[in-house]
Amino acid sequence: MNWQISYLGHVWSHLRKDLQLEWRSRDSINGMLFFALLVVVVFSLAFDPTAAMSREIAGGILWVALLFASITALNQAWTREQRNRVLEAQRMAPSPASALFLGKALANFLFVALVEVVLAPLFIVFYNLHALGQGWLLWVVMPLGTWALVCNGTFFAALGLRTRNRELLLPLILFPVSIPALLGMMEATTAILTGEFEPGQWIQLLIAYNIAFTTVCLLLFETALSAE
Amino acid sequence: MERPRTLGPIGIAWFCLTLAVIVYATRMALVVAPTDALQGNVFRILYYHVPHSMLSLIFPYVNLVGSLGFLYWRRRDPLKALAADAVAISAAEVTVVYASICLLTGMLWGKVEWGIWWTWDWRLTSMLVLWLLYVSYLMLRRLSSTGQTQTLAAVLSIFAGIDVPIVYMSIRWWRTQHPSPIFFSGDPDSKLDRTMLPAFLWNLAAWAMWGVFLLTLRYLLERRRQDNEQNAALKAIEDSLELTR
Amino acid sequence: MKLSWMFGPSMEQRHLLYVYVAVWVIQGGYAAWVAWQWRRAGRDAKVGEAMPSASQEGY
Numbered sequence: 001m002n003w004q005i006s007y008l009g010h011v012w013s014h015l016r017k018d019l020q021l022e023w024r025s026r027d028s029i030n031g032m033l034f035f036a037l038l039v040v041v042v043f044s045l046a047f048d049p050t051a052a053m054s055r056e057i058a059g060g061i062l063w064v065a066l067l068f069a070s071i072t073a074l075n076q077a078w079t080r081e082q083r084n085r086v087l088e089a090q091r092m093a094p095s096p097a098s099a100l101f102l103g104k105a106l107a108n109f110l111f112v113a114l115v116e117v118v119l120a121p122l123f124i125v126f127y128n129l130h131a132l133g134q135g136w137l138l139w140v141v142m143p144l145g146t147w148a149l150v151c152n153g154t155f156f157a158a159l160g161l162r163t164r165n166r167e168l169l170l171p172l173i174l175f176p177v178s179i180p181a182l183l184g185m186m187e188a189t190t191a192i193l194t195g196e197f198e199p200g201q202w203i204q205l206l207i208a209y210n211i212a213f214t215t216v217c218l219l220l221f222e223t224a225l226s227a228e
Numbered sequence: 229m230e231r232p233r234t235l236g237p238i239g240i241a242w243f244c245l246t247l248a249v250i251v252y253a254t255r256m257a258l259v260v261a262p263t264d265a266l267q268g269n270v271f272r273i274l275y276y277h278v279p280h281s282m283l284s285l286i287f288p289y290v291n292l293v294g295s296l297g298f299l300y301w302r303r304r305d306p307l308k309a310l311a312a313d314a315v316a317i318s319a320a321e322v323t324v325v326y327a328s329i330c331l332l333t334g335m336l337w338g339k340v341e342w343g344i345w346w347t348w349d350w351r352l353t354s355m356l357v358l359w360l361l362y363v364s365y366l367m368l369r370r371l372s373s374t375g376q377t378q379t380l381a382a383v384l385s386i387f388a389g390i391d392v393p394i395v396y397m398s399i400r401w402w403r404t405q406h407p408s409p410i411f412f413s414g415d416p417d418s419k420l421d422r423t424m425l426p427a428f429l430w431n432l433a434a435w436a437m438w439g440v441f442l443l444t445l446r447y448l449l450e451r452r453r454q455d456n457e458q459n460a461a462l463k464a465i466e467d468s469l470e471l472t473r
Numbered sequence: 474m475k476l477s478w479m480f481g482p483s484m485e486q487r488h489l490l491y492v493y494v495a496v497w498v499i500q501g502g503y504a505a506w507v508a509w510q511w512r513r514a515g516r517d518a519k520v521g522e523a524m525p526s527a528s529q530e531g532y
Binding site: 254268269441448449 | 486491500504510511517518
């Protein structure tokens with residue numbers, strides 16, 4: 001039987017595998033959700049914001065909470081591959097390495113998006129939020145920001161696979177590189193919530209950042225995977 | 229691997245020349261250059277601060293070139309790849325040294341001029357992020373396991389190299405508190421006075437020469453370590469084969 | 474001494490001094506450290522031991 005799986009077919013296989021594995025235990029998602037919630041509560045205790053102040057800081061707090069929450073999930077995403085030497089098998093498989101990366105990144109994206117869907121109403125409740133700017137733009141900013149974190153995060157988590165102190169390394173190398181994206185997503189969200197300035201520039205930054213780094217990740221994943 | 233005999237004397241000559249230029253430039257900065265009308269003598273910090281800032285934006289690209297070279301030669305010519313990697317790590321360390329000095333001298337100057345140690349304006353913040361990026365590179369090198377380090381670090385270096393301009397752009401959009409840059413803006417009031425230019429240029433040259441010296445020294449150290457590692461590996465192989473019986 | 478104006482109690486003077494001295498200390502210190510490590514690596518090469526390089530754990 002002569003069957004050639006297209007590149008997207010490979011991506012879909014990897015994606016489906018990760019989704020199924022996660023769905024069976026739901027460890028990552030539950031952990032992320034609870035972690036994000038805790039971060040929100042701690043920040044509220046720290047700042048005790050008034051209604052006006054809430055709008056100023058909610059954007060920042062949301063993304064900080066998501067950042068920390070995704071770190072916990074990203075590390076786990078690859079340990080799954082290390083059990084039973086699955087990673088060696090992946091390296092020998094004929095599917096392109098970047099398809100493995102893309103599948104995993106998309107899976108992580110969906111998990112974090114799910115956390116956001118649950119977190120958003122909580123945010124609105126805790127901070128009595130309603131957007132003073134163009135609220136619908138949040139549907140643009142959230143996916144862009146999430147992808148920026150998840151794409152680089154999945155890549156760097158793979159970089160740290162065989163290092164000692166793996167869990168420590170991921171935030172150390174991810175945060176500096178992500179700073180422009182973090183700035184973009186936080187500023188855009190704050191702009192939308194407060195309506196005080198235009199988010200356009202920040203959205204453009206996010207788009208440019210995503211294009212640049214997604215390309216780099218796809219091109220370099222093969223190298224990173226076969227680093228030895 | 230024997231290095232050509234002429235390299236030693238050239239190295240020493242460069243070092244002496246560099247020291248001479250540094251002394252001369254320092255003298256120009258402290259004695260010859262005129263006192264600033266607005267800020268007084270503390271302005272002389274500029275002659276050390278700005279050259280270090282400018283140079284700390286160049287060494288990251290030396291690191292990037294070294295990393296690209298490593299990735300290119302990794303499978304084609306391993307010996308060249310090792311040399312490229314040595315360039316990469318040296319440039320990263322020198323970047324961190326220069327960026328640290330830029331931050332430290334900037335803070336000391338800022339305390340006098342603005343009354344505050346720090347502010348999140350675009351220049352300081354961008355420099356801080358640059359410093360963070362290359363410290364994270366050094367951390368990756370320290371924490372990753374043998375055999376992988378060079379490749380992983382090279383990959384991170386590419387991310388960092390692409391990120392540097394994006395960081396600068398994004399943070400500049402975010403903040404505008406720092407006084408206008410002295411050389412590269414259209415604002416005529418912020419140009420460095422002609423009488424101060426020689427002192428500045430001498431210092432730029434001095435610290436650039438010193439940077440080349442540091443790069444070379446650190447490169448030689450790394451090559452030595454690589455040689456030792458290879459010899460140790462060879463010795464281990466020989467021992468296991470009992471060839472030296 | 475021509476530079477006597479540099480030494481004084483005002484913050485201007487102190488900070489100017491700190492800057493210049495700090496740069497010499499940091500640059501000189503780093504160069505000295507690299508040179509020392511280089512000599513150590515040379516000695517260990519003669520003894521035949523492996524020195525950790527930046528590509529090994531323990532750097």
